[in-house]
Amino acid sequence: MTRLQRRKLINHIILGVSGLAAIAGLLMLVWILSDVFIRGIGAINWSFFTELPAPPGMDEGGLANAIVGTFLITTVAALLAVPLGVMAGTWLSEFGRDSRLGSVVRYFSDILVSAPSIVIGVFVYLIIVKPLGHFSGWAGSVSLAIIMLPVVSRTSEEMLKLVPHELREASLALGSPYWRTMLQVIYRAAASGMITGIMLAIARVAGETAPLLFTALNSPYWLESMNEPVGNLTVTLFNYAMSPYDDWHTKAWGAALLITMAVLTVTLFTRLMLYQRSRH
Amino acid sequence: MKGFKSRAWGDSVFRGATLAFAVAILVLFAAVIITLWLAAQPSIERFGFSFLISSVWNPVKDNFGALVPIGGTLISTLVAIIVAVPVSIGVALFLAELAPAWLRGPFGVAIELLAAIPSIVYGMWGLFVLAPLMADHVQPWLQHYLGFLPLFSGPGMGIGMLTAGLVLALMILPFIAAVTRDVFLMVPQNLKEAAYGLGCTTWEVVRDVMIPYGKKGIAGAVFLGLGRALGETMAITFVIGNAYHLSWSLFAPGTSIASTLANQFTEADSDVYLSSLIELGLVLFVLTFIILGLAQAWLRRSSPMGAQ
Numbered sequence: 001m002t003r004l005q006r007r008k009l010i011n012h013i014i015l016g017v018s019g020l021a022a023i024a025g026l027l028m029l030v031w032i033l034s035d036v037f038i039r040g041i042g043a044i045n046w047s048f049f050t051e052l053p054a055p056p057g058m059d060e061g062g063l064a065n066a067i068v069g070t071f072l073i074t075t076v077a078a079l080l081a082v083p084l085g086v087m088a089g090t091w092l093s094e095f096g097r098d099s100r101l102g103s104v105v106r107y108f109s110d111i112l113v114s115a116p117s118i119v120i121g122v123f124v125y126l127i128i129v130k131p132l133g134h135f136s137g138w139a140g141s142v143s144l145a146i147i148m149l150p151v152v153s154r155t156s157e158e159m160l161k162l163v164p165h166e167l168r169e170a171s172l173a174l175g176s177p178y179w180r181t182m183l184q185v186i187y188r189a190a191a192s193g194m195i196t197g198i199m200l201a202i203a204r205v206a207g208e209t210a211p212l213l214f215t216a217l218n219s220p221y222w223l224e225s226m227n228e229p230v231g232n233l234t235v236t237l238f239n240y241a242m243s244p245y246d247d248w249h250t251k252a253w254g255a256a257l258l259i260t261m262a263v264l265t266v267t268l269f270t271r272l273m274l275y276q277r278s279r280h
Numbered sequence: 281m282k283g284f285k286s287r288a289w290g291d292s293v294f295r296g297a298t299l300a301f302a303v304a305i306l307v308l309f310a311a312v313i314i315t316l317w318l319a320a321q322p323s324i325e326r327f328g329f330s331f332l333i334s335s336v337w338n339p340v341k342d343n344f345g346a347l348v349p350i351g352g353t354l355i356s357t358l359v360a361i362i363v364a365v366p367v368s369i370g371v372a373l374f375l376a377e378l379a380p381a382w383l384r385g386p387f388g389v390a391i392e393l394l395a396a397i398p399s400i401v402y403g404m405w406g407l408f409v410l411a412p413l414m415a416d417h418v419q420p421w422l423q424h425y426l427g428f429l430p431l432f433s434g435p436g437m438g439i440g441m442l443t444a445g446l447v448l449a450l451m452i453l454p455f456i457a458a459v460t461r462d463v464f465l466m467v468p469q470n471l472k473e474a475a476y477g478l479g480c481t482t483w484e485v486v487r488d489v490m491i492p493y494g495k496k497g498i499a500g501a502v503f504l505g506l507g508r509a510l511g512e513t514m515a516i517t518f519v520i521g522n523a524y525h526l527s528w529s530l531f532a533p534g535t536s537i538a539s540t541l542a543n544q545f546t547e548a549d550s551d552v553y554l555s556s557l558i559e560l561g562l563v564l565f566v567l568t569f570i571i572l573g574l575a576q577a578w579l580r581r582s583s584p585m586g587a588q
Contacts, residue, residue, distance in 0.1 A: 011481035015378055021370030022379070022387060025457070028450060029394045035409050036401060084301050091298035105302045107580075108309050111572045114504060115312075115565065116511025118538050122545065122561040123312045126319050150305060179294035207398025210513035210538070214545050234400055234514075241404045241518065249408070256401045267396040271389050 033264075036256050043254025053220045053236070056245035063255055065222050069232040070259075072223065073137055073216055074206045077144035082198055084145075085152025090182065092153065093160035106157075109150035118210035120146050125214040137223070137230035140216025144205040151204070155197025159190040192277070196270045203266040207259050209234035233259055312565065320559035322551050331559060337524045339548075344556035346563060351526045352441070352534040353564070356516060357509040359445025359530065364453045365502055371453070372460035373486060388461070395454035403518035406447035411438035411519055414446075419531055430528040437521075442530040444520040451515050452505035459504055459579070463497030464490055496578040503575030507568045513538035537564040 001009075047062045054061025088105070096102030124143040129135055163186050171181040187194070212218075217229035218236055233255050240252035323331060327344065334345025375388055419436025426432045467490045475485045491498070521533020522543055537560050548554040 007481050007484065011483040014483040014486075018370040018373045018378055021367045022374035024367065025371050025394065025453065026387065026390050029390055032397065032401070032405050035405055039408075084304065087298045087301040088305055091295075091302040095295055095298065096302060101302075105305055107573075107576055109305050110576045111569060112305065112309060114507050114511075114568070114572050116513070116538060116568055118511065118513040118541050119312065119316070119561045119565045122541065122558060123315055125545070126315050126558070127311075146308065149308070153302070153305065177288075178291045180290075182294070203396065207400065209398070209400045210542060213542055217546070234398070237400055237404065238514065238517075241407065252404065253408075256404055259398055260401050263396055263398060264393055267393060268389065271392060275385065275389075 033260070036253065036260050039250070039253040040255075040257025043250045044257065048251075048254055052222065053231075053251075056243065056248050059247065061251075063231075063233065063236060063251065065220070065231040066218075066233045066236045066255070067258070069137065069216070069219075069223055069230040070206065070234065072226065073140045073212070073230060073232055074144060074202060076138070076141035076226070077148060077205060078198070078202050080141060080145035081148035081152055081201075085149050085198075085201075086156045086194065088149070088153035089156025089160060092157040094178075094182070097161075106154070109154050112150040113154065116210075117143075117147055117208055118213070121211035121214045124211070129215060134227075135215060135217040135229045137216050137226035137228070140212045140230060140232070141226070143211035143215045144208060147208065147211060148201045148205050151201040152198055155201070156190075156194050159193035159197060160186060162193065163189045192273070196273055199266055199270045203263045203270075207234065207263050209238055213238075313562070316558055316562040316565065320555050320562050323555040323559045326552060327556075331556070332563070335526065339544075339550075339553055342550055342552045344552070346537075346556075346560055348524050348526055349535050349537045349540045349560055350563065352520065353510055353536040353538070353567075355441055355530075355534065356444045356448055356520065356536055357506060359442060360448035360452060360509045361502070361506055363446060363449035364456060364505060367449075368453045368457035368501075368505070369460055369498070371457040372464055375457070375461045376464035377482065377486060377490070388458075391454045391457050391461075395458060398514075399451060399512060400514040402447055402451050402515040406443060406515065407439070407518040410447060411443050414438045414443050423531075431530050434527070434529040434531050436531045437533070439519045439521045440529075440531050440533045441520065441527075444516045444534075444536070445530070447515050447519055448509045448512060451512060452509050455508055456501050456505040459501035460494075460498055463494040463501060463579075466497065467493045496581050500575045500577075500579035503571050503578065507572035507575060510571065511538060511564060511568045513542050517542045537561070 045062075047060055048064075049062060049067065050064050051060065051062035052065055053063060088109075092102055092105060096105065120143050124139050124146070128139040128142060132139075167185055167189060168181055171185045172178065176184070212232055212235050216232055216235070218239060219229045219231040221231065223230055237252045237255040237259070240248040240255070243249075323344065327334070331344065331346050332350070333347055335347040336343050336345045337348060338344070371391065375384055375391070379387060415436055415438030419432075419438070419442075422432045423436060471489055471493065472485055475489045480488065516536050517539035520535055520539050522535050522539065523533035524535060525532075526534065541557055541561055541564075545554075545557055548557055
């Protein structure tokens with residue numbers, strides 16, 4: 001074998017292995033999703049969305065309260081984190097772009113994005129649940145909001161930075177103060193990108209379990225107040241999957257299917273939007 | 281004049297308010313560490329440094345040591361990294377350099393979807409699908425051929441360190457792959473073209489141009505995955521087995537910091553018990569802080585984004 005042939009052979013082998021790795025990744029996705037779908041679809045019916053959980057051994061019953069609970073906890077978390085995150089991102093993009101403080105904030109936000117979510121749960125337990133003496137939906141929302149905050153701030157910053165500087169100059173030259181320039185021109189120009197980032201952040205926390213374990217806890221009853229333990233899909237899934245009952249396992253797969261579909265739909269939708277934008 | 285003044289006033293309020301929220305992120309970070317540190321005091325005072333090296337975990341006698349959960353966290357993470365890193369670099373290469381252009385988009389989206397699946401779904405899938413598969417096929421095979429190694433000794437029950445590590449690997453793979461791909465895409469086109477122009481094969485361009493150029497970034501991507509794996513809770517809690525002893529065998533059940541917290545936090549009935557768990561959380565937070573801090577520093581240096 002000549003030297004050239006050997007180099008080409010090695011090249012083909014490596015290319016093949018790398019292609020196989022990519023295909024394996026894709027197959028894993030198909031494998032996991034099909035398992036979740038096949039095992040979960042049996043649990044999905046009308047009562048799954050409308051009824052309260054039933055004791056093990058009973059066929060009927062659903063997770064309606066947990067669906068409502070997850071929706072509420074996530075919504076409140078988004079209402080807390082989005083305004084704060086957008087403000088922080090605004091400072092990073094508009095005022096702190098080259099400052100030392102800006103890079104410090106950026107650095108710690110990026111670390112916080114990947115920080116263990118269970119520790120955030122412990123933190124919120126210590127600052128809210130323990131002083132108040134009880135678990136609550138509010139505490140769950142706060143812990144999800146803490147996880148969302150750095151994500152929202154960093155994506156808003158990136159999206160605001162993409163808005164051409166000329167737009168700011170034009171608005172300022174017309175005599176508009178900076179805050180009005182931001183509200184009426186720059187946020188609008190960056191809106192679709194920021195909404196995309198925010199949707200991704202919401203999708204991410206909607207599937208979180210660990211930060212809810214010690215904050216929102218869980219409950220098999222209808223939600224009466226966010227000031228008490230709130231039933232939610234992910235913790236219910238955890239409890240059901242760890243239980244020894246087959247019908248609870250089926251319900252857990254149903255919950256997994258519901259969460260996965262919701263999260264993936266949002267992710268796919270927003271990714272396609274980003275993809276479309278980047279092609280223009 | 282009056283109009284100008286109120287305008288300037290409005291802008292300084294705006295600037296101050298946005299600054300306050302940016303600083304709030306730093307305050308939040310400090311608050312997490314300080315709160316955990318204070319709440320961990322009963323345990324820190326009682327056990328001191330020996331907390332980190334003691335392998336006792338006895339809620340009945342209120343005697344706690346972190347060695348087993350820390351060891352379990354490190355072992356499962358190590359398994360995950362060993363499995364995930366080569367595969368994800370392969371995936372990243374494919375996405376950045378080898379795949380035909382029309383394939384890159386769909387494959388890239390698939391990898392991002394894999395990253396978006398909630399960790400609890402990975403954990404549940406690991407428990408009900410992967411663990412039986414491990415017990416019936418993979419572990420007997422490993423034992424038959426590699427059973428002379430202490431790593432693969434003992435009965436394979438499906439759940440345990442090895443399965444936990446594999447589920448973790450599956451979880452962090454898309455993260456590492458996506459970041460590594462971005463690092464590869466950062467390599468200037470003319471460097472690559474120069475190498476191709478000299479007659480290099482694709483692999484030689486990758487080995488001699490792209491990997492050296494993106495070294496720091498790849499290390500950053502790996503550490504990012506490492507940081508995620510260390511703190512991952514739900515994917516592991518299902519399959520690690522929740523046993524409080526360290527074993528040479530990867531088949532044996534164990535526990536990690538995060539899964540210990542998930543299982544015991546709401547059951548802690550004494551102050552020392554609770555504060556020991558909180559100290560575990562603090563150890564985990566500091567550990568991931570160091571790892572992620574390094575990852576971010578390296579990623580910053582290797583990307584134009586970080587240069588800003």
